[in-house]
Amino acid sequence: MLHPVGPLPAAVYWRRRLLALGCAVGVLGGGGWLGAALASGSPDGDATVAAPSNDAARTTPGLEQVVPSLAAVQVPTAAPSSAPATSEAPAAEVPAGPTAGGPCGDDALGVEVRPDPASAPVGSKPTFQLVVTNVSPAACVRAVDAALQEIILIDGAGDRVWGSNDCFPETTVEQRTLQPGETVGFPVPWSGLTSEPGCAAGRTNPPAGTYVLRGRLDTKVSPDATFTLT
Incomplete structure (x- = not known):
């Protein structure tokens, strides 16, 4: 066996023996692998890969075939308003007047001086009128102390x-309840002489000329009125 005999060279017989030996080893190895696979199940486990069906093989439709075009969708629009548009600014809030029967604030009163007559001779003793009017829409009460x-x-x-x-x-x-629009006059006499607060200075007749009379009722001050001494 180890020394082949034949008409061919010895190397030819060795190659044949090695080839036969390799085939035998391959057959034995393949048989062992097949036996182990049968004993333990499929080499990839029990999972099987399903062949693609005809439906899966079809081409996936494009997005525009599934979702309709936005241009084809009708979006509901708001119904036009029947009210006419206006650009007028909101009306300014009117300050609230006094509460009926409550006190008259300065804003509820009008005060003025009425020189009657509008002129008088130097040294005379005219009487002026301090006039108070309720200019609010409600009756109110005001102190009119002298x-x-x-x-x-x-x-x-x-x-x-x-x-x-x-x-x-x-x-x-004194307190007065003044109705809306009611006017009350208070006479104020003048001696025709000058004076200072406290009456400490000497008193004289002012000269002829044009003067201004200004009145007040507590904190409510009147506009100026013209008076002339002749």
């Missing part, structure tokens, strides 16, 4: 010449 009423006389240079409370202030206490 000490709260005052009229002053101012010359052309802006200097105070006389004041009704300088020398003979009154101390009456």
